[in-house]
Amino acid sequence: MVALALFLVYAFFTVRRHELLLTSGYDLGIFEQGVRGYAEGRGPIVELKGPGFNLLGDHFSPALALLAPFYWLWPSAKVLLLAQSALVAVAAVPISRWALRTLGPAAALVTGLGYGASWGIASALGFDFHEITFAVPLIAFSVTALGERRWVAAFAWAAPLVLVKEDLGVTVAAVGAYILWRGDRRIGAAAIVFGVGASLLELLVLLPAMSPGGSFAYWDNLSGGSGGRNLLTLPLDLVTPGEKVRTVLLLLAPTMLLAARSPLMIVALPTLGWRLLSNNPAYWGTNYHYSAVLMPIVFAGLVDVLVKAGARPRVLPRWATRAALPVSAVVTVALLPGFAFSQLFTPDLWRTPARVEAARSVLAAVPDDARVAASNRLVPQLTNRCEVIVFGWPQNWSSAEWIVVDEDQPMGWPLPPEREREQVAAAKRGGYQVVRSDHGITLLRRAPGDPPAPAEAAPPGGAPVGSGASAATG
Structure with a gap:
């Protein structure tokens, strides 16, 4: 009975955090890509890394x-x-x-x-x-x-x-x-x-x-x-x-x-x-x-x-x-x-803010199997049906047809908020067009047929281990 009670509490706690966009690409998205690779017979290939x-x-x-x-x-x-x-x-x-x-x-x-x-x-x-x-x-x-x-x-x-x-x-x-x-x-x-x-x-x-x-x-x-x-x-x-x-x-x-x-x-x-x-x-x-x-x-x-x-x-x-x-x-x-x-x-875990509902609506506009560069908190909302990389780390976002970012509440990793806003602006200058934006959740798409835009390099240095930045933290 103790184990059953613990499971019910754990399940609610972890799933609810995911529904509130409190999980991240580093590390949940990484492991989902690995499990998805096993399930599809490709092995644990993780594009996020x-x-x-x-x-x-x-x-x-x-x-x-x-x-x-x-x-x-x-x-x-x-x-x-x-x-x-x-x-x-x-x-x-x-x-x-x-x-x-x-x-x-x-x-x-x-x-x-x-x-x-x-x-x-x-x-x-x-x-x-x-x-x-x-x-x-x-x-x-x-x-x-x-x-x-x-x-x-x-x-x-x-x-x-x-x-x-x-x-x-x-x-x-x-x-x-x-x-x-x-x-x-x-x-x-x-x-x-x-x-x-x-x-x-x-x-x-x-x-x-x-x-x-x-x-x-x-x-x-x-x-x-x-x-x-x-x-x-x-x-x-x-x-x-x-x-x-x-x-x-x-x-x-x-x-x-x-x-x-x-x-x-x-x-x-x-x-x-x-x-x-x-x-x-x-x-x-x-x-x-x-x-x-x-x-x-x-x-x-x-x-x-x-x-x-x-x-x-x-x-x-x-x-x-x-x-x-x-x-x-x-x-x-x-x-x-x-x-x-x-x-x-705390009441925050039990209620769903309007921005979370807005994020779900914006993310629903991303087609299945699309290649997407997403903010770290948005990555695990897409890894089950898209090819996802993190916007700003470690790959160049210009390889993605779609970009989805949280402009109002940037996580601060892998890019500092100001740097992330600069990169979003660079994407817009490079030909990415805003498809939808609601409560700061912004979806951009490169025009079909356009070549990848030249993006600025990812920030130097390694992922900050232990900050949600590496599945290899131990």
């Missing part, structure tokens, strides 16, 4: 192909959002059932809802769709099996993580390390070899083979460039108050820091490690989708500690055992206003 760009050369996530049958039935970005809602909700099942069997109904409710309403899940669902959604339930079932000493099941649940993202093979190895330490050495060693081997194969062979650049594109995120962080600066970062420390404390706060006492937290170390070692500040904080895979580990860790405290009272002081669940519930509720789920309690 560049001409003929293979998404498997960005991140190794063949698990996305599992959504293709659903996309055949309903070609819509909402399919991805509903699938994500279901996968994330299912992760509550093993955690709450473990708590129910060992600690009782109250613990099952607190841990299930605590996980489901946690800030890591809220941040992920509040920022489009990402491949790691497949990892969340797999990790939840795996760490629960570890806690119950079911070694084969723990490895079996973890093994498919290597098809979700290239770094998750190291998480499989962490599961193996736990099994090696606490249980069956052969299974543990097999999991370590399998996980590390899979990640090395993907990073050093498969990704470079499919990447336009011939190598994994995100090695630089682990280098210590100007202002960056690396192995030498990490110890100072962890003893100096800052964003990394805040993230770790917030991660453990809903468990009254008790999860840190559970050896299950070993499984969280690979994800925490690459994030804290990165020189990309977007990875250090609590925004976006990076913490979603950590939340089931944290709440499984809480159950683990409380189960051990019940069997061996000396593990925890009695007051800590009694206070853990009430404090967890209070902290979870207290953190809600600071993260994306707070939108559920």
